[in-house]
Each structure stands twice: as structure tokens, then as C-alpha cells.
Amino acid sequence: xxxxxxxxxxxxxxxxxxxxxxxxxxxxxxxxxxxxxxxxxxxxxxxxxxxxxxxxxxxxxxxxxxxxxxxxxxxxxxxxxxxxxxxxxxxxxxxxxxxxxxxxxxxxxxxxxxxxxxxxxxxxxxxxxxxxxxxxxxxxxxxxxxxxxxxxxxxxxxxxxxxxxxxxxxxxxxxxxxxxxxxxxxxxxxxxxxxxxxxxxxxxxxxxxxxxxxxxxxxxxxxxxxxxxxxxxxxxxxxxxxxxxxxxxxxxxxxxxxxxxxxxxxxxxxxxxxxxxxxxxxxxxxxxxxxxxxxxxxxxxxxxxxxxxxxxxxxxxxxxxxxxxxxxxxxxxxxxxxxxxx
Amino acid sequence: xxxxxxxxxxxxxxxxxxxxxxxxxxxxxxxxxxxxxxxxxxxxxxxxxxxxxxxxxxxxxxxxxxxxxxxxxxxxxxxxxxxxxxxxxxxxxxxxxxxxxxxxxxxxxxxxxxxxxxxxxxxxxxxxxxxxxxxxxxxxxxxxxxxxxxxxxxxxxxxxxxxxxxxxxxxxxxxxxxxxxxxxxxxxxxxxxxxxxxxxxxxxxxxxxxxxxxxxxxxxxxxxxxxxxxxxxxxxxxxxxxxxxxxxxxxxxxxxxxxxxxxxxxxxxxxxxxxxxxxxxxxxxxxxxxxxxxxxxxxxxxxxxxxxxxxxxxxxxxxxxxxxxxxxxxxxxxxxxxxxxxxxxxxxxxxxxxxxxxxxxxxxxxxxxxxxxxxxxxxxxxxxxxxxxxxxxxxxxxxxxxxxxxxxxxxxxxxxxxxxxxxxxxxxxxxxxxxxxxxxxxxxxxxx
Numbered sequence: 001x002x003x004x005x006x007x008x009x010x011x012x013x014x015x016x017x018x019x020x021x022x023x024x025x026x027x028x029x030x031x032x033x034x035x036x037x038x039x040x041x042x043x044x045x046x047x048x049x050x051x052x053x054x055x056x057x058x059x060x061x062x063x064x065x066x067x068x069x070x071x072x073x074x075x076x077x078x079x080x081x082x083x084x085x086x087x088x089x090x091x092x093x094x095x096x097x098x099x100x101x102x103x104x105x106x107x108x109x110x111x112x113x114x115x116x117x118x119x120x121x122x123x124x125x126x127x128x129x130x131x132x133x134x135x136x137x138x139x140x141x142x143x144x145x146x147x148x149x150x151x152x153x154x155x156x157x158x159x160x161x162x163x164x165x166x167x168x169x170x171x172x173x174x175x176x177x178x179x180x181x182x183x184x185x186x187x188x189x190x191x192x193x194x195x196x197x198x199x200x201x202x203x204x205x206x207x208x209x210x211x212x213x214x215x216x217x218x219x220x221x222x223x224x225x226x227x228x229x230x231x232x233x234x235x236x237x238x239x240x241x242x243x244x245x246x247x248x249x250x251x252x253x254x255x256x257x258x259x260x261x262x263x264x265x266x267x268x269x270x271x272x273x274x275x276x277x278x279x280x281x282x283x284x285x286x287x288x289x290x291x292x293x294x295x296x297x298x299x300x301x302x303x304x305x306x307x308x309x310x311x312x313x314x315x316x317x318x319x320x321x322x323x324x325x326x327x328x329x330x331x332x333x334x335x336x337x338x339x340x341x342x
Numbered sequence: 343x344x345x346x347x348x349x350x351x352x353x354x355x356x357x358x359x360x361x362x363x364x365x366x367x368x369x370x371x372x373x374x375x376x377x378x379x380x381x382x383x384x385x386x387x388x389x390x391x392x393x394x395x396x397x398x399x400x401x402x403x404x405x406x407x408x409x410x411x412x413x414x415x416x417x418x419x420x421x422x423x424x425x426x427x428x429x430x431x432x433x434x435x436x437x438x439x440x441x442x443x444x445x446x447x448x449x450x451x452x453x454x455x456x457x458x459x460x461x462x463x464x465x466x467x468x469x470x471x472x473x474x475x476x477x478x479x480x481x482x483x484x485x486x487x488x489x490x491x492x493x494x495x496x497x498x499x500x501x502x503x504x505x506x507x508x509x510x511x512x513x514x515x516x517x518x519x520x521x522x523x524x525x526x527x528x529x530x531x532x533x534x535x536x537x538x539x540x541x542x543x544x545x546x547x548x549x550x551x552x553x554x555x556x557x558x559x560x561x562x563x564x565x566x567x568x569x570x571x572x573x574x575x576x577x578x579x580x581x582x583x584x585x586x587x588x589x590x591x592x593x594x595x596x597x598x599x600x601x602x603x604x605x606x607x608x609x610x611x612x613x614x615x616x617x618x619x620x621x622x623x624x625x626x627x628x629x630x631x632x633x634x635x636x637x638x639x640x641x642x643x644x645x646x647x648x649x650x651x652x653x654x655x656x657x658x659x660x661x662x663x664x665x666x667x668x669x670x671x672x673x674x675x676x677x678x679x680x681x682x683x684x685x686x687x688x689x690x691x692x693x694x695x696x697x698x699x700x701x702x703x704x705x706x707x708x709x710x711x712x713x714x715x716x717x718x719x720x721x722x723x724x725x726x727x728x729x730x731x732x733x734x735x736x737x738x739x740x741x742x743x744x745x746x747x748x749x750x751x752x753x754x755x756x757x758x759x760x761x762x763x764x765x766x767x768x769x770x771x772x773x774x775x776x777x778x779x780x781x782x783x784x785x786x787x788x789x790x
Contacts, residue, residue: 002598003594003595006594007591007594010590010591010594013590014588014590014591070680071665071666071673071676071677071680071686072676072677072678072679072680072686073677073680073681074680074681146400149400153404153405154400154402154403154404154405155405155611155614155645155646155648155649156611156614156615156649156650158614158649158651158652158653160652166622167624167627168622168623168624168627180628183623183624183628185622185623187622188590188622256622257588257619257622258587258588258615258618259614259618259649259650259651261402261611263402263611267585267587268587298591299590299591302591303595304578304595307580314591315583
């Protein structure tokens with residue numbers, strides 16, 4: 001029972017990441033009709049916003065020691081972060097909370113990244129076949145990954161979570177179990193709640209604002225909205241920026257769980273694309289539901305008891321689900337009839 | 343009128359005599375250096391010799407590859423008599439004089455393995471066929487090493503492996519033309535086991551998480567054998583997909599498995615992620631069987647340890663070499679490398695540097711670039727002063743035998759590079775094994 005509960009929790013935080021990326025992916029498809037294979041790269045860029053912010057906070061003043069030598073015979077460098085020199089203890093707090101603060105920084109940065117991507121490249125492919133959109137955005141994803149590697153190197157760069165939320169919560173006690181029966185890392189719980197908040201905010205934005213109303217109308221019937229004199233293209237461009245923000249902040253918050261590398265986007269892209277297909281192309285509730293569903297299924301498939309019956313199932317489970325869904329219900333779980341069914 | 347003398351000149355007599363001696367096979371030994379001039383691939387006929395450095399320049403191990411390349415360039419400098427000479431002055435015995443190899447200036451070409459076997463073979467083949475590389479060296483993966491080594495055997499080109507830790511490289515997949523200075527999974531297990539027993543006792547339950555590919559399997563097998571030999575029991579060995587990213591679903595079963603040691607048979611990004619996540623799940627804060635749960639990472643790398651950050655602190659593992667070693671050879675190398683690049687070398691850089699010098703020295707001792715003779719010069723060669731104490735290139739499998747370092751993640755690092763502290767320098771005798779246990783055939787000296 002406790003093993004099942006822990007795997008369920010694993011699935012929730014993993015599913016939260018899938019859902020957040022897939023949400024942006026399906027939002028872009030639903031509004032602009034673009035299959036954006038560079039969306040995983042946006043998640044990766046978000047994670048590097050956190051890295052860059054921490055690197056800025058930990059920029060160091062270097063003083064050469066007059067007495068000590070480095071092991072290779074040059075004067076020893078004595079390094080002190082400027083944040084500590086300038087702000088003292090507050091500097092320490094800034095560094096400690098660099099990841100949550102980077103979320104705020106990532107919102108304008110990722111919005112600009114999204115808008116630049118859409119205006120600079122993707123808008124030229126709106127009327128081209130999906131295969132060409134996939135090729136160009138996949139190429140863009142490779143370029144962005146290599147740019148990240150050039151600036152940050154190929155090794156993972158650890159991003160510590162704030163001291164206050166390190167360690168694991170004793171979940172088992174809440175269910176009347178013995179102490180330490182079920183423990184779960186605080187940050188993973190925070191990530192799950194964070195993903196719910198972001199998903200809720202996106203839905204609320206689309207449901208309860210005039211802007212959201214126009215966007216939803218445009219998604220349903222673009223021509224009619226344009227006939228009413230509304231510049232739907234501009235709104236869809238803004239939605240692209242919003243999708244980039246969602247993926248970007250998801251990337252920032254994921255950094256303590258998975259140290260960022262330039263390949264992070266590719267690691268998540270295929271999974272997220274499968275999530276969108278399973279949920280239904282262009283369906284926001286579908287992306288969220290499928291994200292959590294596949295995250296949970298993937299976790300359960302990794303259980304030893306399951307692998308003993310179906311060896312290797314953990315590596316193929318989500319693709320199996322995708323195959324079954326495509327055979328039984330080609331438009332996905334929540335997809336609209338006629339969208340990507342053939 | 344001509345001033346030319348007619349008849350037989352002294353010069354013509356000497357020329358004819360020399361030709362006659364060569365033709366009858368009675369050439370003095372001083373003429374033998376070029377004796378195989380027409381008989382092997384990429385025989386350097388000009389004033390330069392080309393070495394092929396095949397390292398990952400893109401992909402997950404690009405940083406490690408970059409460090410290997412730095413070491414190779416430093417080795418080339420030192421071989422050509424530039425810089426401070428590094429380990430040239432500590433290598434014993436040494437035939438190297440800082441005047442290239444056999445009097446020829448050393449140059450190099452590079453290839454990108456991408457840490458993919460096919461790409462690595464393609465780049466090696468390109469360097470051999472197009473650029474005239476006399477040897478291929480480098481790499482950061484056992485899969486790549488085995489693939490390139492096989493190609494080099496076919497083409498009659500010596501392969502001096504870079505970082506490769508699988509038992510297979512000098513075991514079932516060994517080749518006459520392949521040589522490995524780096525240690526292997528068996529040695530990691532043999533070196534670690536006594537230290538693990540001393541630190542954690544002999545009554546332990548180990549749970550293995552293993553990268554699901556060749557290297558992972560051999561390391562898991564070696565660690566299970568060596569830990570069971572000290573009385574530990576293996577609770578479970580679970581294979582994880584390469585590059586899994588999120589290991590949470592594999593780590594959580596460990597918590598309630600009854601195991602009190604988690605052994606992570608992961609390397610690179612997988613190691614960083616699995617170790618980070620194991621710490622986050624509070625594994626080291628928990629107890630099982632009345633003992634603290636411990637984590638072991640059998641193969642450590644400083645470059646990878648940087649990725650794991652603070653999570654590496656206190657974790658035991660093994661490594662081929664560490665820049666903090668105080669022997670003269672290591673210190674010379676660290677000084678050369680640090681002065682050139684501003685930071686200390688990694689173990690990958692060290693093994694690549696040493697391999698280059700060893701190859702050059704073998705050519706000098708053989709008096710030729712002819713591969714079969716260079717191979718014979720390397721086989722059974724015993725040397726010292728290269729950072730690992732007295733070392734032997736065992737003739738039977740082309741595996742170097744030397745001391746192995748057991749290290750621990752440094753609790754109080756003095757710098758961003760001071761991540762590993764040496765717990766014990768395990769003597770060679772403790773990690774040695776019979777060459778026949780891993781099977782394999784070296785193959786012929788002569789290839790067509």
C-alpha cells in the first residue's frame with residue numbers, strides 16, 4: 001500500500017511537469033495551428049534562466065593572495081560572491097532562494113523569448129505543412145540546445161533548493177502510518193502544487209478574461225472573429241508568449257529536481273508530445289489530464305513487481321498507451337472531432 | 343671540355359655497396375628504422391607524425407572530451423620540447439627527449455565521437471584514411487572504445503583508449519591493437535570492497551541501480567561479486583534506462599526494500615541525477631536494519647561530481663587518478679595543466695596525457711612506428727612516475743595494472759575543484775586478476 005502511494009506521488013510531480021509543457025504545446029497548436037517541436041527547448045531555456053540568475057548572484061570578486069599559491073604555482077585566487085560583499089546576510093538569503101526568485105525573473109524573459117521565436121521564425125511557417133513545421137522547430141530546438149551548451153557547458157549544473165525545504169516530508173503520518181513509513185521530498189510536493197496553480201491560472205485567464213474569451217473564440221472560429229474586426233493574430237502571438245512563460249517557469253522550478261543540461265528540452269519534448277497526442281491535439285484539459293495520467297502510469301510501470309511480470313515495461317509504457325489511444329480514439333482523450341484524426 | 347671525371351667514383355662505390363648490403367639482408371641495425379616503410383598504413387615519411395584524437399566534442403560528455411583534448415594538446419607540446427615538459431621528466435624509464443617521436447614533429451587531428459559508436463568509428467576512419475593518423479586515441483565511453491578498437495584492429499592502427507571502465511574493453515572485446523591505461527569495473531569492486539567493509543561493516547544489504555547497458559552490467563557484476571565476498575547480501579539489482587532523467591520511481595522502492603546500502607552503477611548525467619534525487623528522498627537520513635542507509639558510487643569523476651554539487655559529500659567511490667595526489671609525476675602534470683588552462687586536470691585528461699606519452703615512448707624504444715613492433719614494446723612494459731605508482735601494461739590483455747584510488751566526496755572542499763578526498767591508494771596486487779576470467783582473444787600482430 002505504501003509503495004503504491006509513493007509511486008502515485010512520484011507520478012503526480014512528474015505528471016505536473018509533463019502537463020505544464022504539454023499545456024503550452026497544445027495551446028500553441030490550438031491557437032496558431034503550429035506543431036512546435038522547439039517547445040521542450042523553451043523548458044530548457046527556463047531552467048537556464050535559473051542557472052544564469054544564480055550565477056549572477058554568485059559572481060565573485062577575485063583577490064590574488066600574496067602569500068598562498070595554487071597547486072599549479074600561480075597566486076591563489078580568493079573568491080567572495082559580490083552578493084555577500086554588498087548585502088551581507090541578505091545576500092545569502094538571495095542566493096538560497098535563487099530558484100523561487102528566478103520564477104519571477106523568468107516570466108518577462110520567457111515571454112520575450114516566446115514572442116521573438118514566434119515573430120522571428122515560426123510565423124513564416126503558419127501556412128506550411130505540419131511536416132515542415134516539425135522540421136524547422138526541431139532544428140530550432142537543436143540550435144537552442146547547442147547555444148546553451150556553448151554558454152553553460154555540457155555537464156549538469158546543480159541548482160539547490162532553499163534550505164528550508166530540503167529533506168522529505170513524513171506523508172505516512174497523515175494517513176495514520178508509522179513514522180517514516182512514507183516520506184516524500186518537500187520540493188516535489190511544492191512542484192506538484194506549483195503546477196496546479198499555474199494550470200489553474202492559465203485556465204482562469206482563458207475563462208474569465210475578455211482576452212481569454214477572444215482567444216477561445218478564435219480557437220473555435222478564427223474567420224468569424226477576424227470578421228468582427230479583432231486582430232486575432234496579435235492575440236495568438238501573445239498566447240505563444242504565454243505558452244513560453246508556462247514552459248519556462250516549469251523549467252525553472254524543475255531545476256532542483258533535475259540539474260539543467262542543454263539536452264533537457266529533448267528529454268522532455270518527446271514525452272510531452274505524446275502527452276498532447278494522448279490528451280488530444282489542441283485540448284487544454286486533455287493535456288493536463290494526459291500529463292498526470294502518463295506520469296502516474298510511468299511511475300507504476302517502474303515498480304519491481306510490475307517489471308517482473310512485464311520486463312522493460314517502464315521504458316515503453318507511455319508509447320504503448322499512445323498507440324492504444326491512437327488506435328481506439330485517434331483524436332485523443334479530449335480531442336475535438338476532426339482534429340488530427342487522420 | 344668537361345671537368346667531370348670519368349670512370350668509377352668513390353661515391354658510386356659506396357652507394358652500390360650499401361645497396362648490395364641492404365639487398366642481401368645484411369644491413370646494419372642502424373638502417374632498420376625505415377625498414378617497414380612500405381608495409382604499414384600511414385607510415386610517416388615526412389618530417390611530421392600525425393596523431394588522431396577522437397574525443398566527444400558534442401553530446402553529454404563534451405566537457406570531458408574538451409578536457410581530454412586539452413591534455414592531448416599539452417602532451418603534444420611536451421613531446422615537441424615545448425612548455426615545461428610535464429611528466430616527461432618523471433616518467434621512468436623514458437626514451438623521450440622532447441624532440442618529437444623518432445625525430446619527427448608531432449602534429450594532430452581531432453574527431454568528434456559524439457559518444458556514439460557509429461559516429462566515433464566514422465571520425466576515426468576519416469582521421470586514418472584522409473588525415474593519415476598513425477594512431478587513434480581518446481573517448482569517454484566503453485561502447486565507443488570497443489567499437490573504435492575493433493575498427494583499429496581491422497585497419498592495423500594502434501588505439502590508445504581514453505576513459506573506458508567496462509571490463510569488456512580489455513576482456514571479451516580486447517584487441518591486439520587496443521591498449522587501456524584506465525582502470526576497470528573489476529578493479530573498482532576489488533578496491534572498494536575492503537574499504538566498504540571497514541567503513542560500513544560486513545553485514546549489509548545492498549540494492550543496485552544500474553544503467554542498462556554494457557558498462558553498467560559489468561560494473562554491477564563486479565560490485566556484486568566483490569561485496570558478496572565480504573559478506574554483504576544483494577537485495578535487488580534494478581536496471582534503469584540510460585538517460586532516464588527522473589529516477590524517483592526507481593529510488594522510492596529502495597526506501598522500503600530492507601536494503602541499507604544503495605549502489606549507483608551510473609555515470610555522467612545519470613549519476614548526477616540519481617545521486618541528487620536519492621539524497622532528496624532523504625535516503626541518507628534514514629535507517630534500515632538498525633544502520634544508517636549509505637550510498638556508494640563506484641566510479642567517480644570530478645567533472646561529474648561538480649554536477650552533483652553538495653550531494654557528493656561523504657559518498658564513497660573509486661577513481662583512476664586525482665589531481666590532489668602528491669607524487670612528483672602528478673604534481674608536474676597538475677602544474678603544467680593548471681598553468682596552461684587555469685584549473686586542474688580531470689582523470690580523463692590524465693589518462694589521455696599518459697597514453698600519448700606511453701605510445702611515443704614505445705615508438706622510441708621500438709625504434710620504429712611499425713605497429714607490431716610498437717605493440718611489442720608496449721606489451722609487458724613496466725613504468726613509473728606517471729601518477730599511479732609502478733604500472734604494468736599486461737601483455738595478455740593490454741590492461742594497465744596499477745594502484746587504484748578509493749575516494750570520498752570532500753566534506754570541506756577548499757575550492758570548487760577540491761571535490762574528492764583520497765581515502766586509500768589501494769595497491770595493485772589487490773586489484774589484479776587472471777586475464778583469462780573475462781575471455782576474449784587479442785588477435786594477430788600482422789593485419790592485412
